[in-house]
Amino acid sequence: MTRTDADGALDEALALVSRSSPQTPDDNAGGDGGGGRRATPWLRARESAVRAGSGVRGRTHRIPLADALGEVLAAPLDALGDLPSFDTSAMDGWAVAGPGPWTVRPGGGVLAGSEPSAPLADGEAVRIATGARIPADTTAVIRSEHARESGRQLHARRPVTTGQDIRPRGQECRSGDLLLPVGSLVTPAVLGLAAAAGYDELVTRPRPRVEILVLGDELLTEGLPHDGLIRDALSPMLGPWLARAGAEVIGTRRLGDDPAGAEALFEAVTTSTAEVIVTTGGTASGPVDHVHPVLARAGAELLVDGVAVRPGHPMLLARIGEQAEGRHLVGLPGNPLAAVSGLLTLGEPLLRALAGRRQRPRYAVPIEGDVPGHPHDTRLVPVRLTDEHAVALRYNGPAMLRGVAAADALAVVPAHGARAGEELEILDLPWASGGCFT
Structure with missing residues (x-):
């Protein structure tokens, strides 16, 4: 990929950050989550999200075939008879x-x-x-x-x-054979197999229920940005994104940064019927960042408090209640691409584990051209995938969505960057990888 002037400017800026002394808290090795908290390494944060979801006792229900798509089998799919049942x-x-x-x-x-x-x-x-x-x-x-x-x-x-x-009779299976084990995702092909085998209903783990809380006084719901106010880009994005990731989104609400908004946030944290609350903004340590105080007041346990990743390092994951029955809160940063980083780092791994789904296989693709990195933290960069390479896209700042809107995936760039041809781990975006059926 041809290096752009913007790429060069980013290189110079990152190099300047790396050489600066003393370093600011935002650029200390490993970063921090605000207020001096040591940030969790990116891969360890994802593993923490998986463990958190895996430790919850999942709900199960019996559901008609027509409604089971995208859920996970909670009981084995056994052959009810020979298939075919005659020659x-x-x-x-x-x-x-x-x-x-x-x-x-x-x-x-x-x-x-x-x-x-x-x-x-x-x-x-x-x-x-x-x-x-x-x-x-x-x-x-x-x-x-x-x-x-x-x-x-x-x-x-x-x-x-x-x-x-x-x-011949029984060519595909004999009565009592295991067709699919517990934990199998119900895809269109699974629905066909279940119907062929004589099933009318399946026992599944339902999609995790998610409530979205968008925090901020500066957000407009319509029209052009003006007078220091900006459009709310996260409400239109997060619901469909989480649904494609396998969640049942039960609602999206906007809360202000004033004391009334903080009280509404506390009420949601303590009374919501959702298994996962996703918040946007308010995860740092500013004067109107209420997420940490509300979680402390609710007696929540912080599992991840800041991640050494750019963009998105103030993200967090908290457990509310006991592990086996507890609910979780995923705190995303307010900047749009930083929120995407939080979704892929904490949100999606947690949701897949809560739903009983396998985590996505990890794979790597050679990068086309050099990609600058952060001096100490992992960097997530929107990329387009070709037959041979991942091509890094411009417009990848924390507040930008232009790059990820054109992307197939995000590439995981290690500290100090990657050279042309180096293989980088790829995080597929849900619409580029089959969504909730994967």
Whole structure:
């Protein structure tokens, strides 16, 4: 990738930060979460989110097939009978008995769903449709294009082998076989398998319920930014994002930075029916940053308090209540790309664990061109994926969404950056990787 003037400017800025002495608290090794708190390394923060979700006793319910998509099996999917439950034809053609040529049985053929037909006599043939029950004593099925009918005689155009194009009873499974284990994600293919096996309902773990609280007095819900006010970019983004990540979003509310907003935040933290509360903003230590005081007042346990990642280092994860039954709060920074960083670092791993879903496989892709890094912290950079490389995108500042809106994924850039061709871990964005079905 060709280096841009913006890339060069970022290089110079990061180099200046690295050389500056003494360092500011924001750039100390490992960073901090505000107020001198030591930040958690990025990978350890993700692991903490997984452990937090895995320690919760998950809810289960019995649900119709039509409503189970995207949930996770809480009971094994066992075969209720043989599949197929009888010998069936794999092709449209002719069921034949014995060696040819064969005499065509008069009357209609055998259709799918029809009653069992009379057994075939040796040297006899009958037309048969795909999926139809095989008549007793059938030797093989000959595809229509591989046979020639002359009067009442049927001739094969190529050699016939015993059992060809017959799906025998129990070919896919026998009664009692394990089809899918607990923890399997219910995809469209799983719905098809369950239906084929005779299921009308499934026992699953429901999607984790999430409530979103957007904090800030400076946010507009419509129109152009003006007079120090900015548009709320997070409310339109977070709900669909979390839904694609497998959550059931039960509501989105906006709360002010005044004492009334802080009280409303405390009430939500202590009374919400959601398993996860996601907040935006207010996670640092400013005069109107209420998240830490509210969590302390609610008796919450801080599991992650600041992460050594850019953007997004003031993010946090807290547990409210006992581990097995507890709820969680994911505190995202207020800047949009920093909030995305928090979603991928803490939010998605927590939600996948709460839902009983496997974590995404880790994989790496060579980066095209040099990518600057932070002097001490991990950096998450929006990238486009090609057949061979990840291409870093511009407009990747903490407050920017232009880069991630054009991205397929975020690349995990280690401290001090990456050289062209170096393999970097890739975090897929939910819309680029199948969303809640992955």
